[in-house]
Amino acid sequence: FLPALREGVAVAVMPSYNLVNGRPAHLSPLINDVLRAAAPDELMVVSDAMAPGNLVDPQHYYDDHATAYAHALRAGIDSFTQDDDRAEATLAHLRDALDRGLITEEDLDRAATHILSVRVRLGEFDPEPLRRVDPDTVNSPAHQALARTAARRSIVLLKNDGILPLRDPRRIAVIGQLADTLMEDWYSGTLPYAITARAGLAERTETVFCEGVDRIALRTNEGYLTASADGTPMTITPAPGFGPVAESAAFDLFDWGGAWALRAVVNGRYVSEDENGHLTNDQPGPNGWEVRQTFRWQPDPNGTGVLQHIATGRYVAVGDNNTVTLTPDADSAAVFAIDTLRSGATEAAAIAATAEVAIVVAGDHPLVNGRETEDRTDLDLPAAQEKVLRAVRAANPATVLVLTSGYPFGIVWADEHIPAILWSAHGGQEYGRALADVLFGDADPTGRLTQTWYRSAAELPDLFDYDIIANDATYLYYLGSPLYPFGHGLSYTTFDYTDPEVHVTDDHVTVHVTVTNTGDRFGEEVVQCYTHQRVSRVKQPLRKLQGFARVALHPGESRRVRIDFPIHALAIWDVTRSRFVVEDAPRTVHLGRSAKDLRVCAPLNVPGEPIGPRPATRLHAADNDEYHGVVLCAAAKDRGDAVRATEPGAWIAFLDVDFTPAPKEAVICANTDQPGTLTLRIDNPISGPTVATADIPAATDHFDFTEVRIPVDSVTRRHDLYIVFEAAGTALAWIDLS
Structure with missing residues (x-):
């Protein structure tokens, strides 16, 4: 920040x-x-x-x-x-x-x-006439044009085998849960109007539409889950002995990835929990600060399952007089079988086959998937949406996937089989027109990814492990081949980079590069400037974005592009002195289209300072260079950090410690809930010579750190110091070997 x-x-x-x-x-x-x-x-x-x-x-x-x-x-x-x-x-x-x-x-x-x-x-205390906004300016034509521009520039072209831009198709099939709706979240405000993907494309050509969701009935041994036209509490209605399921027992199933939303066919309203704990079908969709319109399906080996209400954690059950309620007891939950009345994938494929091009709009729901309580266990597209996409592609090879979401997906199958893929976040009221502008080639796609898109969650660290350096995570350190790299975004034309130059002043770096539009269309390029420090005391990023510039070029046109950044942007955090340092080291500037598409480079030489060996005085545990089996913790209520072992044999390392003059004793500030031992070794945490051992007395309070003095065997010159925690639960705040 x-x-x-x-x-x-x-x-x-x-x-x-x-x-x-x-x-x-x-x-x-x-x-x-x-x-x-x-x-x-x-x-x-x-x-x-x-x-x-x-x-x-x-x-x-x-x-x-x-x-x-x-x-x-x-x-x-x-x-x-x-x-x-x-x-x-x-x-x-x-x-x-x-x-x-x-x-x-x-x-x-x-x-x-x-x-x-x-x-x-903010002008809150200015005289009223100075603060008043003319109501006519709100949602004015200028504002609408700006909304369209913002939405258009945010669209990222992830893949294109040549199907885009569209060449005046006579008929387009628009398909998907997000194809004819625009989403809001808690902070977006209320849209003054909504141009969906379907509406935006319909302004350009003939369209046919399919939501692509399954229509189902939920059946128990007692009957069907049944909704009412007026949204009163739902019931279980005995199943008819023959004939079709009544409309009141039919629901459209929306799959948001581990969360289901059910829309009653009888009145188009969504199933929710009312204030009395009953299920009702009276909501316009998932909404509210705490969404109460989503359920988690928990299948059993028999092909049936139970529905868990996500907001409360309770289960759908049958109450008195066949009313439908929620219970905390999973054993009392109603066991449902799912009767598929209409397949969304089958219907979508049939619609797609009637059009020249099929546009599948898939993704997430900001209110369902976008809050801090909703973590994903994988990067997959929701299963039902993936099924629709594959069915549409089988029916019509000219399929374009449009992703609208607040996060990446591991769409490996789509990348291999779908001719063109675009992504953007939920784009506001002009989203549909902006999408049409890009699909039809009125505008060059100029959005770029601000995250690495991985192929699967297997490439990511544990959800609670935030050490991106040790885990080789994010575009900075990731060594693998991502699905789409940080900064990625294709154009409808091609660009060439030549003649990089780097100039350094007292406090700034200026980089120039010539960019040429080598294609046959007008296009906008986002020139990205990365740096890499080739030698360092610490592990360095493979590349780090320092700036970018947007340039619009006609076919054959060249322009000299300039990117500036301050020298202090090259600083690293020096744990030996607890401050930022621009290290004295060779560096390289790279310029290109993404973190993985770097076209030219040039040396970068800036003034810096060396980082010398650590003195052996007051080594704070949280400032270690390397570690194994420890977590950071508080050393006191207000301030001060420590590390606590999570397993026997955990260790932290202080690299290149100068033991001159040779210390005679060490003072250790530590804490443990049962008697523990710290072992000090040099050069290796397992086989290195032991120079001291400290017994730590037990304390009843995690903030009760004790200072222990211990003798130190002769150690001189410079060594790597390892502090080994012989038992889990032992914490260390600092050690002083002066």
């Missing part, structure tokens, strides 16, 4: 709900030590919703709210988002903290000043 704060383009940050190094993020010293240091007078820090209360329950970090709020305020939180618009409890907690001496009036003044500074700069 530092570049945005340093440049003043961001004026507020919001900590997250989770822990950082074992401490709630809202209490992290990083807020004041790092973020405010980057923008000392400009930054406002707001809490996430309900996070202040979480410090007491469920995180149990402090015993009472006054203490928790006081420490959050002192840690840098300026604004408390708690209890919706009811401020009384928050103000009471802060008054209590003030009365108890946990905070001072200066602490309150400082937070209020940060908030008022932003409000003044």
